[in-house]
Amino acid sequence: MIVALLVVVVVAMGLVALFANVNSSLNLTRNDQNRTNAFQLANAGMDQAVYRIDTKTLPLVASGTYQPILASPAPPGCLGGPCLLAGFRENLGVGASSFDFEATKTPPGQDTTWTVRATGTDTDASGRRRRVVATVGADSLFRDAFLTDIAFSLTGNQTSPEAYRSSVCVDPRGRSDSPCISTYPIPGRLSSNGTVSGSSATAAAFRSRWDGFNMYGRTNQADADQACMNGACGTAPQVAAITNPRSLEVLAMPSYPEPEPCPFGGNIGRNGQTTTLAAGDYTCERINLQGTIIVGGSGNVRLWPTRSFSVSAGAVVNQAQVPARFQVYYPKQESGGGNSSSICDSKIWGLLFTPGMSIDCNGSHQPEIYGAVVAKEYAGTGNQFDFHWDMDSVDAVSTGKYVIQNWRERPATVDDC
Known part of the structure; x- marks a missing residue:
């Protein structure tokens, strides 16, 4: 009888312990589930x-x-x-x-x-x-300061780029003070879906002046390093190997309000004259800018040329104004279509998202650009690269x-x- 009672007590104690363990486990599970739900x-x-x-x-x-x-x-x-x-x-x-x-x-x-x-x-x-x-x-x-789709090629010991912030000093010319002008290396990158090439002097200058180089469409570091001046740009982290090519789809033209009709038939301005272009969105088949172009009003000018975009020699566009006030969206062109005309010998304060445009200018004929650039390609010779990156362009569009x-x-x- 005593043995039977002892067995019953032991079994009961075991069941109590088992119940306590199960209940504790259920509480833990419930708490975990509550945390997961939250x-x-x-x-x-x-x-x-x-x-x-x-x-x-x-x-x-x-x-x-x-x-x-x-x-x-x-x-x-x-x-x-x-x-x-x-x-x-x-x-x-x-x-x-x-x-x-x-x-x-x-x-x-x-x-x-x-x-x-x-x-x-x-x-x-x-x-x-x-x-x-x-x-x-x-x-x-414009997360890349200067981006090309196919190639960037330059020679010479460059004194550019310069980086400034238009919200601090709208006209950086002649300035060297902080926070208007950034110290070197500037916090922006020279990037390409293709290659960056140049002389040894260019490579040495750019290594000290750019934050680095984004090489898109490169599946490994060795490939990216080779695509950037045959390894002369350095390696990671200064050279970034980014697997996917950078998308160059232009900003969609707004449907409302409807874009304005093409101003002046696309031939905007005349040499030796000043032309005011009212703030607004414009679409044209072909656009050529000449003379001095001023953005009127308090808004921005945004241009969507579909077939060609060019700026004549001697033209000055949006001078000493916030680059975001003048924006161009010129898409990539099909083979044999469009016309990638020149912007050589011009001065532009603007944001150029123009993967359909080639910039090929020798020596002192290279354009003077304040803002940010996306282009099909850039080619120049000599130490005349004249690019001034507006750091505010990253957040502009x-x-x-x-x-x-x-x-x-x-x-x-x-x-x-």
Whole structure:
């Protein structure tokens, strides 16, 4: 009898221990599941924020749980409209659980880069909270300071490029002070889908003057190094091997408001005369600029030539103004189509996304450019490369498609690092 009782007690104790272990395991599993649920909710908030930013679903008035954050005071030059929006908040429920997020323009006054903070709360089960923080940015058209599709070729001991910031000093000529003028190496890259070639003097000068070289379409470092002045550019990290070629699809021409008719039939300006081109979007089959071209009003001029783009010798375009006020989008041309005319002997303050244009100018005939450039190819001789990169061009124009550039989890009570 005593033995039987002992057996029963031992079995009961074993069952209690087993139940405790199972219950503990279930609690751990439930806690893990609650944490996972909250984490998924936080990511849902991040996705919703990116969707609103990417689709520009950003009204200036509250709607439901959506709350706009308006800038006060308004950013310089903002007279109303989307530029008044500094950020937004939203709180959405999923059953008894929820997620909330806040997105703010970082830094204020632009819409290329946002900081998003999203928190998920698993109120259905435990009230467990998880928070994620990310930078959401649009892909910049001018993330490379100077980019060619086919080739960049130059000789001579160069004293260029120079880098400046037009928001600090709109006219960098004759300036050497910081923060107007950047020290060397400039924080921009000379890049190509093809090759970069030059004399040993050019290679030595460029290694000290550029931050580095992005060699697109190169599957390994050795291939990238060889494509950049036959190895004279150096190697990683100064030379970056980027597997995919850089996309050179031009910015889409807006459908609303409709672009203006082609001004002056595409022959804009005359030698020896000053012509004011009103701010606006223009599309032309062929565009040639002559004389002195001034951008009128307070907006930007954006040109979409479809067959050819050229700037005559001696022409001065948008002189000593913010380069983003004059933008050109000239697409790649089919073989045998179009006409990649010259911009030799000209001075241009502008952003040139012109993968259909070849720049082939010898010696002192090379153009003087302030802004940023995407071209089919560049070829020049002598130490006359005259390029001044506007560092603000990186944030000036984007593809309009936003992606999460970095992502990190933070404690639920902490905004950021």
